[in-house]
Amino acid sequence: MSDSCKIISLGEVCDYLRKHDNYLILTHASPDGDTLGSGFGLMRVLEDLGKKAKVFCPEGIPKKFEYLAKTPKVDFKEKTIVAVDIADPKLLGMACEQYADKVQLCIDHHISNTKYSKSLYLDATSAAACESIYTIAVALGVEINQDIANALYTGIATDTGCFKFSNTTAKTHSITAKLFEAGVDATEINRAMFETISCARLDIERLALDTIDFRFNGKCAVISITADMIEKTKCEKSDLEGITAIARTIEGVVVGITLRENQRGRIKASVRTHDPIDACAICNNLGGGGHPRASGCEVVGDVDHAKQEILKYVGQALENANLI
Numbered sequence: 407m408s409d410s411c412k413i414i415s416l417g418e419v420c421d422y423l424r425k426h427d428n429y430l431i432l433t434h435a436s437p438d439g440d441t442l443g444s445g446f447g448l449m450r451v452l453e454d455l456g457k458k459a460k461v462f463c464p465e466g467i468p469k470k471f472e473y474l475a476k477t478p479k480v481d482f483k484e485k486t487i488v489a490v491d492i493a494d495p496k497l498l499g500m501a502c503e504q505y506a507d508k509v510q511l512c513i514d515h516h517i518s519n520t521k522y523s524k525s526l527y528l529d530a531t532s533a534a535a536c537e538s539i540y541t542i543a544v545a546l547g548v549e550i551n552q553d554i555a556n557a558l559y560t561g562i563a564t565d566t567g568c569f570k571f572s573n574t575t576a577k578t579h580s581i582t583a584k585l586f587e588a589g590v591d592a593t594e595i596n597r598a599m600f601e602t603i604s605c606a607r608l609d610i611e612r613l614a615l616d617t618i619d620f621r622f623n624g625k626c627a628v629i630s631i632t633a634d635m636i637e638k639t640k641c642e643k644s645d646l647e648g649i650t651a652i653a654r655t656i657e658g659v660v661v662g663i664t665l666r667e668n669q670r671g672r673i674k675a676s677v678r679t680h681d682p683i684d685a686c687a688i689c690n691n692l693g694g695g696g697h698p699r700a701s702g703c704e705v706v707g708d709v710d711h712a713k714q715e716i717l718k719y720v721g722q723a724l725e726n727a728n729l730i
């Protein structure tokens with residue numbers, strides 16, 4: 407955390423965006439709909455203000471999100487570096503070293519934001535960073551056109567599990583209503599995001615479901631996805647999106663964990679909980695963080711080791727909540 411991080415207001419973020427130019431907008435590695443929707447949404451908002459802006463995706467854009475990016479590429483030398491939906495510079499992946507200490511403005515909705523940027527506009531009441539981009543666009547007087555609406559809807563719909571997760575609020579719905587007025591193509595986006603799975607996804611899901619391990623009297627379910635399984639099914643990262651939601655959907659499960667060996671010997675643990683278990687507190691113990699109902703952390707070692715580590719803290723949390 408940088409001591410010099412300044413938390414800024416909506417008015418200040420608007421002043422900042424008006425004053426600067428030649429924007430490079432950073433999105434996080436393993437990009438999801440919110441970081442990409444925020445990135446391309448903000449890019450179009452800035453273009454509307456007559457600014458130059460481009461979006462940087464450390465690992466490229468997954469195929470299912472390509473519709474967000476279909477604009478001619480402009481080339482210019484970047485001067486102003488903005489990060490969207492990135493709580494921690496580590497999430498920049500391979501771009502971390504290059505940009506970690508160079509982010510001037512961060513627009514985020516994660517309460518766990520590590521305050522690595524010079525300025526931070528943080529609205530933890532937003533279900534998605536895209537809600538904040540919408541609020542900023544309106545404050546800047548930018549008209550929400552269909553392209554902006556499609557980008558922002560993508561982030562809001564994906565971060566709320568299509569308006570099903572507990573982060574969905576009245577504000578989420580009123581912003582979404584405005585996106586409908588702007589002509590958002592919600593049906594097509596929902597079909598691509600929620601009603602379509604690749605064959606690789608089907609294969610990995612089949613294997614993943616076979617690994618479900620119930621603990622603490624069925625209060626916790628753990629799904630394990632090894633590097634071998636990913637290799638065998640030729641899964642792309644984007645094929646694995648949303649797989650972390652499965653464990654928590656099982657009847658009686660309060661803590662759903664998905665362990666994923668993205669790199670051999672490095673396990674990404676995704677923790678999804680029901681009230682009152684705090685997923686963020688569980689992940690904090692292992693150097694991670696996120697939201698109260700959805701958080702993540704990384705454990706070095708194999709899947710079994712990661713499971714052991716995380717279950718210690720899950721047991722404590724269940725015990726403290728008198729659930730076991």
Ligand SMILES: [Mn+2]
Nearest residue numbers: 440491534535
């Ligand atoms: Mn987000």
